[in-house]
Amino acid sequence: MFTFIPITHPTSDTKHPLLLLQSAHGEKYFFGKISEGSQRSLTENKIRISKLKDIFLTGELNWSDIGGLPGMILTIADQGKSNLILHYGNDILNYIVSTWRYFVFRFGIDLNDHIMKDKEVYRDNAITVKCFNVFKNGESGTGEIFNSFQKTLLGSIVSKMFPKHAPTDRYDPSSDPHLNVELPGLDAKVEVSTNYEICFNPVRGKFKLDEALKLGVPKGPLFAKLTKGQKVTLDDGTVVTPEEVLEKERHFAKVLILDIPDDLYLNAFVEKFKAYDCTDLGVVYYFLGDAVTINDNLFKFIDTFHENNCGKVNHMVSHNKISPNTISFFGSALTTLKLKALQVNNYNLPRTDRVFSKDFYETFDKPLSKGTSMSESQETPLNTIIEKDNIYIFAQNKRLTLEPFHRDEEPMKCEINGNITPLSWQQVFEEHIKPLEFPLADVDTVINDQLHVNNFNNTVEKKKHVEIITLGTGSALPSKYRNVVSTLVKVPYIRANGDTVNRNILLDAGENTLGTLHRMFSQPTIQLIFQNLKMIYLSHLHADHHLGIVSILNEWYKYNKDDETSYIYVITPWQYNKFISEWLVLENKEIMKKIKYISCEHFINDSFVRMQTQSVSSEEFNNILQENSDCEEKRKLDLDKASSYRDVELITQMYEDLSIEYFQTCRAIHCSWAYSNSITFQMDELNEHNKFKVSYSGDTRPNIEKFSYEIGYGSDLLIHEATLENQLIDDAIKKKHCTINEAIDVSNEMNARKLILTHFSQRYPKLPQLDNNIDVKAKEFCFAFDSMIVDYEKIGEQQHIFPLLNKAFIEEREQEDESEDSENTPSLEIKLKKQKRD
Structure with missing residues (x-):
């Protein structure tokens, strides 16, 4: 079983969508954008990421998209994580990480980047991820920005930002000739969107012991070979294939994550996915930027995944005019409300209002509270073949669960759970403020x-x-x-x-x-x-x-x-x-x-007035890389006298x-x-x-x-x-x-x-x-x-x-005490089990 858990969605607190993919065995992966507030959302929802090993970044990489990534990396490193891989479809990634070199420094974590070319595939023991890079305005090319030396320079800086061992004395990155280096120049804004197809390794069918024995396969090593998908030859020359002794393997629906930053990308997406193989496609996530218009042009593209004989595909849409502006950090909002009950004019009531897309909500008959502000992009209803039961609003509580199924024998197993419940401040007041009996604090x-x-x-x-x-x-x-x-x-x-x-x-x-x-x-x-x-x-x-x-x-x-x-x-x-x-x-x-x-x-x-140190030029840095390592530590940067x-x-x-x-x-x-x-x-x-x-x-x-x-x-x-x-x-x-x-x-x-x-x-x-x-x-x-x-x-x-x-x-305080008790209980059980084993 695999579960996709939304960590953030477009709100005032968190600008963009982020998904946590979690397997039944505990592997964890991020897909999406690490916007500011992402780390706090993990804390708010008590989601642990100690087993996180891969971050697959989508879309473009503006600060709005990844402003939470530096802090996330620092926190992951402080939790003792030894390795982390950042995946993205363009070599701008190392430049981005290098810009943080004066304030992001952690030893003991091995941070690596994996620049994925278009159609490149990444595999591990649980998932297979295929990258799709889409260029704005349909431009073509590799999208590479830096030459081989510049890539070496940027890679060296990143490795020095995350060394294996701590420095022995007080450390100032701006005095390190391996960090205070001039970065390669950029001629133009990088306009490429990275997207992913996620497939899951099939589940092997159960081994039919009785059938194997009937075929004369002796217990032992030959059983193991058959379970691994290898055919075996018996002493009498009989060949036994895995299909004869294994039940049919089970498959999972595949998931597509598409990040469309603005309308100028749309035609390129249409061209990219017009012949997409929809076999086993269960869910498509659409991470739509604020500048994407909710209109027929967008849904003409979305309809593509039905016109390609995809069968029943579920569509999960994230957009600032579709996803609700829910309170991401309820603990903080409740604190504000309690303090406001004591000093009413010293706090504003946290705002949850939003202008929603009239086109989307009326076409798909999605509920909205009375009096909600709406805007429309076109006079006529959306022209689409998507049924309302197959389209979902991306929000924090909308979890997707994938379970294995027998292909051609049963439907794909994609279950989407979670309701979007409007916040009632009056109800919050009744439950949390009224029992405190503050003087002069009434709901009005x-x-x-x-x-x-x-x-x-x-x-x-x-x-x-x-x-x-x-x-x-x-x-x-x-x-x-x-x-x-x-x-x-x-x-x-x-x-x-x-x-x-x-x-x-x-x-x-x-x-x-x-x-x-x-x-x-x-x-x-x-x-x-x-x-x-x-x-x-x-x-x-x-x-x-x-x-x-x-x-x-x-x-x-x-x-x-x-x-x-x-x-x-x-x-x-x-x-x-x-x-x-x-x-x-x-x-x-x-x-x-x-x-x-x-x-x-x-x-x-x-x-x-202290002088700042002069940056090392790229040419000089090349010489430093050639020097003896003993000299590297003693080298001092020149001071900028001006x-x-x-x-x-x-x-x-x-x-x-x-x-x-x-x-x-x-x-x-x-x-x-x-x-x-x-x-x-x-x-x-x-x-x-x-x-x-x-x-x-x-x-x-x-x-x-x-x-x-x-x-x-x-x-x-x-x-x-x-x-x-x-x-x-x-x-x-x-x-x-x-x-x-x-x-x-x-x-x-x-x-x-x-x-x-x-x-x-x-x-x-x-x-x-x-x-x-x-x-x-x-x-x-x-x-x-x-x-x-x-x-x-x-x-x-x-x-x-x-x-x-x-x-x-x-x-x-009571919740904290309960949380500490619940956290301590498993560790106590583990200790007792260990004592019993010993």
Whole structure:
């Protein structure tokens, strides 16, 4: 038996479809796209991938399609996985992995790529996968981009990113001549879609012992030969064939996964599959990009698999106007609802609305809730021969199970299970909130009066205040209750004519930051937030702080590309700028014209500005490969002397554009090229004394001298990491983070007016340590939760609900205890069995 389990489908949280194929013996394979949020979806649904060995990537490879892959690889490596193969139909794959070289590094895992040519077949002991590469606009050719030397260069970089043994001392990838290498140039965007046919090895028929004995086959080695499909010759010369002693073998239906990025691919798909052999074809998955139109042209192609005498084929369709916008991370959404019941105006109700395809839902008579928004692509109904019972909506709970069948004797066994149940916030309230008996928390106040209400920048009073949205508040990796860290700060500026304009700045942006924004806000509000987004600041190169930045830049460009006066300032360690440049060459060069990059080092509050290392050219790298291995370790890269000169002209321009008085960084006590920062904003064009100073720690040990006493002193707002509980001081020292008390001490020494504590360890994902902390000298403070919207003037209001927070998470603690018990039970049984055997 084989099962296809949808891990993600197109929602606000997870942009694209991902399938987990699992055999009855435990083999696991991914097919599809590893979009941001994929890893968190595994955690949410308690799906383990310890036996995962192959990832088959489909479609194109834009960041939207594989933004979750770097984090997924890091997590798989941390779980002790020793090998992993990435399959794809184009050699751009190694280039893509190489762009991550400054922030993705893990020893002990052997990561390999398998570039599959068109019609190439991959086999193992369970499945056979055939690759189909389809070029946009029907172009032909091999699709190869790099020559043999360039492939060697990229392969070498990837192997150095995943060495077998850990480095013996502190490691900085940007100082390694095998990693800090100039990547080969790209002339054009890679426009090829990879698709797969999956076949399953047949099940051998049962051995007919009585029949074998009747034919005179003696027990022993000859039995084994026959079961392996080999004929045998008896002593008397009689030849016995496997067919005489084996029941008929059983087969499985085959599965086709087709990834169509946009309409310009459609004709090429029609041409590619017009003569496809549909024998035993049971299910076709259609992973349709947002730019694919649901119309007759699409279904003319889908009909192909019936016109080719395919018999009964099931069709599973994934599209953002077909799949429901369900809550992917219910644990997090429930946390938001509980906190909203305590502070109704500090959270938005997670949005589940979506505009659906009228053409699809009416043609196939699929149910939708009353009042659902719909759009149509054509005036007439879809012209298709597909019956409504043979087409399915791809969603997380739509599992496909394949069981073996006797060909020509019985129908294929393809069972699709799982219903799509609309979410009822009222029902969730009744089951999870009402029993808590929070004062003033009734269903009308928390749910009915708050449907589609936006609580950010929504009143005359708020428009003049600084507001903070703590989009992600966890550390290391996404968890069920907290996503990785990201904080948006809105700083208003009052012009001389009385108009207020906003400067939104993003302080770090971990994976799926954009997903959180889309879950919180309507499209018009999203557009306004991004039109006001003026700066992205990255504190350091650890992946949990920046894997969402590319998506943020793409979204920003969508709303600002036509405004010639609009630019975004990107303040990062210099290595990340190299990554951005290499990536956007691959995806969208035009965005680079709108980015104004400044190195974090150029804002350093120090007379000494560190120089960045120069990249090794491809020619020089070729020489390095020829050198003796002993020399490789001692080789040092040249320094870029020009990088020590601050970009004063661009910094001055940023000050003027964003009405900033001062921007400073200091070196954080965490890792190489890590920073804390302080920004002083002018707030009023007519009153130069009206200023606002915000400081952000990033990840660091307590930095009293440089952060508290120097750049951050007297901050109006300090946003500081508080990764670990106070009793875990040894862990904090080892991992170079702060305990809650240490973060409070930094605030106290800084004389900060207000404090927000964030970046909490996943050891306590729901609720940080509220009690037994030292006194906070700031006027107000609060603990950050995901999706929290807080007016700077009201930060301290959270303190009034501290006594109720522990009560809010009783249910989650009980579930955790039950989960730990269930996980411990099998291991205990195994121990008892082992003792019995011994």
